[in-house]
Amino acid sequence: MNIVNQSACSGCHAKGACSVSDYQDKEIEISNFSNNYIAGQEVTILFKESAGFTALFYGYVLPFILVLSTLVISVSITNNELFAGLLSLAILIPYYITLYFLRHLLKKVFNFEVEEIK
Numbered sequence: 001m002n003i004v005n006q007s008a009c010s011g012c013h014a015k016g017a018c019s020v021s022d023y024q025d026k027e028i029e030i031s032n033f034s035n036n037y038i039a040g041q042e043v044t045i046l047f048k049e050s051a052g053f054t055a056l057f058y059g060y061v062l063p064f065i066l067v068l069s070t071l072v073i074s075v076s077i078t079n080n081e082l083f084a085g086l087l088s089l090a091i092l093i094p095y096y097i098t099l100y101f102l103r104h105l106l107k108k109v110f111n112f113e114v115e116e117i118k
Helices: 049-078 081-090 092-101 103-109
Strands: 002-006 023-027 043-046 113-116
Touching (some): 049 081, 049 103, 081 092, 092 103
Antiparallel strands (some): 002 023
């Protein structure tokens, strides 16, 4: 399913002169599709707030904790700031590769639902 995300001012006649206008076409995958919808029909996309916080944790908080803890530990062990900085950034590579391989499990946690607007 494709959704169009646009800011409130993207339809403004002065959007060419303003850098605030934002228009994005996003694609989301919905696994449980119960009703028949037609193209162009307005619907509401539902996402659990707790799943949003979980996504925030896996996408931003946990990587920050990994980078910071790796930096502190490696500086205290090696006393080499350059090596510690590179190592703390390199720790993100296996983290995001692991997330990529677990994407099928994460799809079960982060699921969208569609609700018809009446």
